[in-house]
Amino acid sequence: MSDGEVVAQLREALGDRVDTDPASLQIARADKSGHAAASAPLAVVRARTVEDVQQTMRIATRTGTPVVARGAGTGLAGGANAGAGEIALSLREMDRIVEVRPDDLIAVVEPGVLNGALDAALAEHGLWWAPDPASRDISTVGGNIATGAGGLLCAKYGVVRDAVLGVDLVLADGRLLRLGHRTVKGVTGLDLTSLVIGSEGTLGIVVGATLKLRRRVPGDVHTIAAVFPDVRSAAAASAAVTAAGIQPAIMELMDATCLAAVHALLGMEVPPARAAQLTLQTDGPAAADEAEAIATLLRERGGEVAVSADPVEGERLLRIRRSMHPAMETLGTTLIEDVSVPRSALPAMFDEIARIERAYGIVIPTVAHAGDGNLHPNFVFDAEPNAAGIVEVPPTVWEAADELFRAALKLGGTLTGEHGVGVLKSRWLADELGDDQWELQRQITRVFDPAGILNPGKVFVA
Amino acid sequence: MSDGEVVAQLREALGDRVDTDPASLQIARADKSGHAAASAPLAVVRARTVEDVQQTMRIATRTGTPVVARGAGTGLAGGANAGAGEIALSLREMDRIVEVRPDDLIAVVEPGVLNGALDAALAEHGLWWAPDPASRDISTVGGNIATGAGGLLCAKYGVVRDAVLGVDLVLADGRLLRLGHRTVKGVTGLDLTSLVIGSEGTLGIVVGATLKLRRRVPGDVHTIAAVFPDVRSAAAASAAVTAAGIQPAIMELMDATCLAAVHALLGMEVPPARAAQLTLQTDGPAAADEAEAIATLLRERGGEVAVSADPVEGERLLRIRRSMHPAMETLGTTLIEDVSVPRSALPAMFDEIARIERAYGIVIPTVAHAGDGNLHPNFVFDAEPNAAGIVEVPPTVWEAADELFRAALKLGGTLTGEHGVGVLKSRWLADELGDDQWELQRQITRVFDPAGILNPGKVFVA
Structure with missing residues (x-):
């Protein structure tokens, strides 16, 4: 037709x-x-x-x-x-917050509501929608669910999969299924809610969600910023924080190139060459004690540490991290990658990135959610749009990315921590899953979508 | 053959x-x-x-x-x-703890290790395997995963699905798949790990698991025991604790019949007629403050409250709850049910149970994980084993259970919070899922197990 x-x-x-x-x-x-x-x-x-x-x-x-x-x-x-x-x-215009139940700590929403808008509405009830991709002010809850998005707070407060009790799903043929439950516990049949989370539009259209909320954490956050002589020492220090049993709410790492680009963007003083930064926040009743313990540990490991209990100063320190993506755009076109490794492997992963930079003669500015081991290496390149108006990723960049993925897998990691497979990582999917699992997953999508009309050419590309 | x-x-x-x-x-x-x-x-x-x-x-x-x-x-x-x-x-003899990584907060285990034994081994590292079914000392991690088991601590510390990063699965034809990841975040392909959790042996054989651990919570727990004049007021008080935004680690409710049976079993004084009990524990840095706030709230709502910061006294108070199953066995043969409702619906669910008791002229002693809305109504009956040595549940008990399930569904609840469907609830599965979802789930099991040799006659019974 x-x-x-x-x-x-x-x-x-x-x-x-x-x-x-x-x-x-x-x-x-x-x-x-x-x-x-x-x-x-x-x-x-x-x-x-x-x-x-x-x-x-x-x-x-x-x-x-x-x-x-x-x-x-x-x-x-x-x-x-x-x-x-x-x-x-x-689904962007389906943005209603259908129900908020402070007594049951749940909300029922349409998929198009923005993460930030939902959280602002919940704040009036003392409630919190914890999943916080960096894009939260401009990204939707439905997109968050479709990609299985993460964010900055995941090590302490979980990923989106931990915060969704049920989804309403329209199948390829138009039938509506109500998956999951409204209760804290529920094990009736297979957990299709979790299967849909992160399925990137291949199983059906998410038209509603029942969300598991948290109470807002009382008290002020404490913010710690620490500058290290190089990225490896910063990575090792972040792994040491986790290994010491202290649980910050946020622990973000920026390497030297990122830090310099952000400082330039924000008109701040030029940081020392090779310097990398850790930015942490602690929250809850033990926030002050934890911040102090973290500061001590980071100083012992060679960090130059500033601590603040002032929310305004904290936000200023965190702004450096939040300005990462705009700062990258000043450097050229970027391919943002998303590998995740066990936290103890962070220093080794930074070694691998340095090796790939040398091997390919490119710079790969990297920021990491160091609290959970998720890295975003940015491949920066210059390229003109082609006839169709598309900026193609140059082959050498893909080759370098290929090495990056394989290095992450070797370190016990994964291809994508929170961005999803989409079109950009589909060619590596079978490398991580293995052929048998890839085929099994493909067959599962066919149960939901026998004719293959849901997001073809994404994720599972034979 | x-x-x-x-x-x-x-x-x-x-x-x-x-x-x-x-x-x-x-x-x-x-x-x-x-x-x-x-x-x-x-x-x-x-x-x-x-x-x-x-x-x-x-x-x-x-x-x-x-x-x-x-x-x-x-x-x-x-x-x-x-x-x-x-x-x-x-799988009981496959009980090795293969790897413990305090720095990454993960453990890799075989499925036959007992939940309690694993946790004891982790304690030496300051680590904690939080999923805690009441059976933890005698139940395996693999069984916990297969049923999607819950426990007492779920409202605060999550269910088993929140604590498993990956599983190794042998398919019906003997192929081994490694599902999931070792990282905090990971969204490569469909989340088959979550699909396997709670699948009750219908998708494959779990032969290994990568577990997400917590640090042990520092400090002593505080225990609160409160006696209320009847079960409805106890249920309303527990819902009020949740609605007030206080998060106890444990909040357990026992109705009058349960309480009397346990007191008899333990040789304790006979409790007042109709009296019901709430037992709560708070933990972490705010444990003392939270216990005080809870005690005040429960007293305002007519509870007779005892608070203890002494772990030995706390364990004594909690022992009353833990003696529930042996106490039920003294009353006759029991069918233990497992419905779960939104927490605000707890008082209404207890009204329904009272209605069903009157309608059928039976007693349904009920204990509830009131913190998460999961109730275990015990249908107690006298019956002799049949020729095959089986004690059959009498038809009237099934009729009463049928009313119970329907009441829970009407209140926004679910058939099974943590025990699973197995053989005992398979006839109600389609009532909760709907026919379309039931059929879809059935087809998914066929992707894993085309010949239908994995646990036939359980969960999905046409």
């Missing part, structure tokens, strides 16, 4: 929720990874209700049209990029 | 790991639910290695023989009961 006929069917069923404005179609090609589909999708459907989603999927099934679910488009692996012949199904 | 031929093949491959002692076969028929398979399995294979498990599964696939995985046999839903023509595959 022609694109025109599919659009006509969509329009008949969904009216003005079908957006074919060229500018909208261009936006739907890309996410924040810098990668984009080679051409634009046939339409963006802006669903407002579950029924809208079901109608879209029924038409997609009937016409054999692929569907790419999309939230705010802040993904970093190309998982929500929609291309030729595909429907981009936007 | 005849049972004898299957046993011959097993013996040839596995020698003395194949146990056909009639006493062993009798034990493998039953778990702690009181329910047993109608007759005995053809053999118990006592695997010592992953290769033993793979060999068993290859023979099972070749001969079309069903396999029932089994740990310590402490399940409460009949999920590990093995019957005629089946192989009981015991």
